[in-house]
Each structure stands twice: as structure tokens, then as C-alpha cells.
Amino acid sequence: MDYIIFILAMSALIYGADFIIKESEKIALHFDISHFVIGATLVAFGTSLPEMAASMVASFHGKTDMAVANVVGSVTFNIALVLGIVFMIAKEMKPQRDLFNLDSAWVVVPLLVFYIMIQDGVIGRFDALLFLLMMVSYIIFLFTSEKEELELEIDETLVKEKFKWTPSIVLLGIGFILTIGGANFVVESGTDIAHSLGVSEWIIGLFLVSLGTSLPELVVSVVAVKKGNAEMSIGNIIGSNVANFSMVLGGSALIEPLRVHLEAVHFDILIMAAASLTLLFILANKLYNKAGGIFLLTILALFIEHSL
Numbered sequence: 001m002d003y004i005i006f007i008l009a010m011s012a013l014i015y016g017a018d019f020i021i022k023e024s025e026k027i028a029l030h031f032d033i034s035h036f037v038i039g040a041t042l043v044a045f046g047t048s049l050p051e052m053a054a055s056m057v058a059s060f061h062g063k064t065d066m067a068v069a070n071v072v073g074s075v076t077f078n079i080a081l082v083l084g085i086v087f088m089i090a091k092e093m094k095p096q097r098d099l100f101n102l103d104s105a106w107v108v109v110p111l112l113v114f115y116i117m118i119q120d121g122v123i124g125r126f127d128a129l130l131f132l133l134m135m136v137s138y139i140i141f142l143f144t145s146e147k148e149e150l151e152l153e154i155d156e157t158l159v160k161e162k163f164k165w166t167p168s169i170v171l172l173g174i175g176f177i178l179t180i181g182g183a184n185f186v187v188e189s190g191t192d193i194a195h196s197l198g199v200s201e202w203i204i205g206l207f208l209v210s211l212g213t214s215l216p217e218l219v220v221s222v223v224a225v226k227k228g229n230a231e232m233s234i235g236n237i238i239g240s241n242v243a244n245f246s247m248v249l250g251g252s253a254l255i256e257p258l259r260v261h262l263e264a265v266h267f268d269i270l271i272m273a274a275a276s277l278t279l280l281f282i283l284a285n286k287l288y289n290k291a292g293g294i295f296l297l298t299i300l301a302l303f304i305e306h307s308l
Contacts, residue, residue: 002192009185010212016178017049023172048243050213053183059252066205067252073210079275080300087293100283110245123258131250271303
């Protein structure tokens, strides 16, 4: 029964996030906010809503291992799985934006800040505030960088739809209910599954929860590939990972300080760092092709092999 509840709760979590993203886009378009702002904020951060909901609920219930593992696993899956698949199936990727010069710092700096913070074994409330300030910094960066090169694909049907407040507010409410409710059941059923299988909550968070909450990023990226905008998925993943470190960990640590047993989870954090550095190498050498995809999927294989 726990497995059925977990699958249904994960579906509610993802569909809820999708409702929130689409309705937020409609509201932004109604107020004539640029596609750049919508894409670089609502889409990238919106796809991180499942991670945020799951980690914050886990933190609220005192399951801090699961909250941190969800972020570590999500960042790893976002890079190694999602971008690995994108690079393997994309026919041609020639981003106009200089991703290495403009965006590479946002691949590395959040990771370094995270690693420094966990050296004392806890991400406290002061650390949480620093993470949230990083989010503010990233938003300022997005607004001041080259906007025309960051514009992401927006569903054109949303542009053509006549905006109505009542349906949007109702659907937003449904989205938040599904996301928060789904997250609560994901954490509870995931914990029960971990106990029944005799594995730790860290492993459940690292794989089941983080893989499930990474599905929105995967869907957005695959759709971008089909529309010939595969390069846009790189910006989406970078933005989502910044949100994972800053908003997800920051919000969770504000609720309850997050304890990290560094020795026990050292390899998983090392794999996350390896995936991030591999992405940095790909950006520097413009390996937006099958070679880059193979590099990332190799990291993913090591991650899965060691953890199972």
C-alpha cells in the first residue's frame, strides 16, 4: 500500500507544480511581464517546487536526512540524467549565449557554499538566510544579464488565452494543495518504504524522492528538445539547481536546522560535485553533443552503482 500511496503522492506533487507554473505564467503575461522574466524565474524555479515541498515537509517532520538527500539527489539527477539525455537526443545545439562566461559561476558557487556549510555537520538558520540571499543575488543577475539571450520557450497557447482571474486563482489553489499534500504523503510513505526495506531515509530521499521531483525538469527539457530549443534546457537546469541549494535547503533549514553526517554521505556529495564539474567542462568546451551526454551518463551510472 505504501508503494501505491508514494506513486499517487508523487503524481499529485508533480501535477500540482505544473498547475502553479502554468497559472503563474498566465498572470505574468497578463501584467505584460517579459518572456525572459517568466522563463528565467517562473519556469526554472517552478520546476523546483516539488523538491522544495518535499524537503520542507521532511524538515517539518524532523526527517532532515531526507530533506538534504532530496537536494543532493535532485542536483545530481538534473545534471547527469536530464542533461545527459538532452545531449544524447539533441540533433544540434548552438547557444547564442556564452554559457561558460556568464553562467558557470552559478554551477560552482552554490556547491562550494553548500560544502563549506556542512563541515560542522549542520545547516543552521543563519546558513539558511545566506542561502536565501544567494537566491536574491541570482534573481538580480538574471535581470541584469543579457535578457534577449535567456528568453525561454513559453507555451504560446497561454499567450492567446483570454485571462480570467477566478479560474487562475482556483487552479493556483489546487496546485498548492496538490503540491503540499503530495509532498506530505511522499515523505510519510517514503519513510515507511525505507523502514520496510531496511534502508535509510537518506537513500529514499536520494533516489525515490529526488528522482521523482526531478521529473518536471526532465519533461521541460525533453519538450524543449522536441521544439528545437534544447539549449534552453541548460539554463533551466542551472536555474533549478541554484533554486535547490538556495530556496529548498534555505527554506528547509529555516524550519528545522538540517544535520548532515558528512562521513556517511561523502561519496554522494562527491558525485554531485563531479556532475557539476563535468557540466562546467562541457560548457567550457561547448560539448553540447553525444560526447557530453556520455560523460554525464557515466557519472550517473557511478552514482547508481555505488548507492544501490
